[in-house]
């Protein structure tokens with residue numbers, strides 16, 4: 001198995017690469033082109049952007065300039081809090097598609113749960129899927145309580161929940177809940193934005209396998225069965241992060257990594273974003 005042929009099947013029947021490429025803070029057209037070209041050459045097929053990142057136009061231009069066929073890639077974008085609500089969400093996605101120079105995205109996510117337009121936004125997502133603006137619909141930063149609340153009115157449940165997830169925030173109960181409800185958990189900041197790379201336990205495991213600590217963390221995500229989307233703008237790291245398919249962590253090593261959990265977030269607490277109606 002390699003990054004290029006490693007797909008998960010979503011509850012709606014669509015296929016999604018298990019490992020993808022994060023585009024947050026990949027800024028400037030040349031940096032974008034280089035990052036996407038390197039990632040594509042290394043076998044990444046899933047590219048994760050958002051309205052909030054302000055780079056959807058650079059992403060679209062990169063795919064065009066690099067001549068990457070649309071049917072070879074899986075593109076995710078996310079609706080920002082300010083664009084939530086029925087009409088606003090639809091108008092904003094049409095704008096995103098214009099910037100991306102695409103007729104559809106593969107996966108559309110509600111970026112954060114907010115109280116103000118919780119159900120209206122999801123209704124818009126269901127309708128946008130019917131209209132063909134997106135192949136699949138999902139959410140991001142939803143905790144169990146938000147998913148359970150959504151289920152009280154949704155006709156169709158999210159097929160993906162993209163959440164902060166790394167060895168310092170293992171989120172095991174949420175992973176179990178998502179699994180039981182056929183929702184694929186996707187890890188954002190899978191490397192903890194670099195915060196976990198220096199952990200001694202990871203260094204020991206990395207040395208035993210002749211791999212880097214980043215590779216050990218990504219392999220842990222792989223073996224946990226979640227999807228994950230590391231970001232890098234450095235060619236060697238982009239290659240390294242895809243080179244995790246030729247070794248296996250033992251169950252004892254998996255347990256040691258699970259035990260690093262410190263409930264430590266790098267990002268916002270979803271329930272507070274829900275109540276504030278914005279990231280804080």
Ligand SMILES: NC(=O)c1ccc[n+]([C@@H]2O[C@H](COP(=O)([O-])OP(=O)(O)OC[C@H]3O[C@@H](n4cnc5c(N)ncnc54)[C@H](OP(=O)(O)O)[C@@H]3O)[C@@H](O)[C@H]2O)c1
Pocket residue numbers: 021022023024025048049111140141162163187188189190191192193194197212214215229230231232233234237238240241267
């Ligand atoms: N849904 C959400 O709310 C949400 C929130 C945050 C992020 N995301 C998505 O998740 C993606 C990934 O998260 P992230 O960018 O926050 O964090 P991340 O992927 O955990 O870490 C990225 C950081 O680690 C460095 N890095 C990458 N590979 C490395 C390696 N092999 N060795 C050492 N350092 C390495 C990168 O530096 P260099 O680039 O300098 O190499 C960068 O500083 C984002 O790009 C975005 O698409 C979603």
